[in-house]
Amino acid sequence: MTESRFQARHILITGGGGEIGQAAAERLTAEGAHVSLLDIDGDKLAAAAARLAELGNAPRTYACDITDAAAVADTVAQVIDDGGPLVGLFNNAGYQGAFAPVQDYPGDDFARVMQINVVGAFNVLQRVSRAMITAGRGGAVVNTASMAGLSGPPNMPAYGTSKAAIIGLTQTAAKDLAPHDIRVNAVSPGFIGPGFMWERQVEQQASVASPYYADEPDAVAAQMIASVPMRRYGRLDEIASAVAFLLSDDASYMTGTNLPLSGGGA
Numbered sequence: 001m002t003e004s005r006f007q008a009r010h011i012l013i014t015g016g017g018g019e020i021g022q023a024a025a026e027r028l029t030a031e032g033a034h035v036s037l038l039d040i041d042g043d044k045l046a047a048a049a050a051r052l053a054e055l056g057n058a059p060r061t062y063a064c065d066i067t068d069a070a071a072v073a074d075t076v077a078q079v080i081d082d083g084g085p086l087v088g089l090f091n092n093a094g095y096q097g098a099f100a101p102v103q104d105y106p107g108d109d110f111a112r113v114m115q116i117n118v119v120g121a122f123n124v125l126q127r128v129s130r131a132m133i134t135a136g137r138g139g140a141v142v143n144t145a146s147m148a149g150l151s152g153p154p155n156m157p158a159y160g161t162s163k164a165a166i167i168g169l170t171q172t173a174a175k176d177l178a179p180h181d182i183r184v185n186a187v188s189p190g191f192i193g194p195g196f197m198w199e200r201q202v203e204q205q206a207s208v209a210s211p212y213y214a215d216e217p218d219a220v221a222a223q224m225i226a227s228v229p230m231r232r233y234g235r236l237d238e239i240a241s242a243v244a245f246l247l248s249d250d251a252s253y254m255t256g257t258n259l260p261l262s263g264g265g266a
């Protein structure tokens, strides 16, 4: 690890109260960044901030719903007022949605998933990239997609669609922002655990009567792990490492890519 890779760099992390957001915050601050955390959930933000403070780096925190474009505009302006120009964005907030086959999937939840995972990510990317262009110092963005956006997991039509859209947004934004020296890449985590999303997807897939998974969570977990060539789920710090790489100058000639973090799984 290069301790000074992000020395004095201000990086915004959305979903900063969540598991992957926190892991990235820890990694980036350990390498010298000062991070600002944004999340809709004030309690999660407070817990994440307390944990980082214990490690010696209390971040600024911002409660904001990324689906509210006006609130995102105000919050991004405040983040920059408080912490200085942003040179990095980990655009990571997300929602897994319901689990049901497409023919039964609740329409209101489909809209909610798209609103958070796609429109919300767009709102943040637009505001931060505008500010980066104005500041004229370039920058780097990492969007959190998912293997679900590449593989079409059963019973997750909204989530898979939303993450495929994030890969598309990453590719277009990379082209639009390259003239401003702003790189845009994505990471696609596969099965990551242990943690909330892992437990939830194992339980939810078990609860949906489908030909793809068993009806008991431990059996579903075993099926999922068996589908991964490396025969284990990924750790949060393994996601954080890839995010740090893509945000750093070590990835200075990479833009528009989507990095699968899946132990070889499709």
Ligand SMILES: NC(=O)c1ccc[n+]([C@@H]2O[C@H](COP(=O)([O-])OP(=O)(O)OC[C@H]3O[C@@H](n4cnc5c(N)ncnc54)[C@H](O)[C@@H]3O)[C@@H](O)[C@H]2O)c1
Pocket (backbone or CB within 6 Å): 014, 015, 016, 017, 018, 019, 020, 021, 038, 039, 040, 041, 044, 064, 065, 066, 067, 092, 093, 094, 095, 096, 116, 120, 144, 145, 146, 147, 188, 189, 190, 191, 192, 193, 195, 196, 197, 198
């Ligand atoms: N954990 C996994 O297995 C996995 C796999 C692939 C992709 N991902 C993606 O990684 C990202 C982070 O997920 P995680 O695993 O840390 O889950 P998490 O639930 O711990 O974190 C997600 C965070 O996003 C926040 N959030 C949700 N809606 C929001 C909104 N409208 N405005 C602002 N914040 C909002 C939540 O409060 C939460 O803190 C998500 O985009 C998720 O889809 C996770």
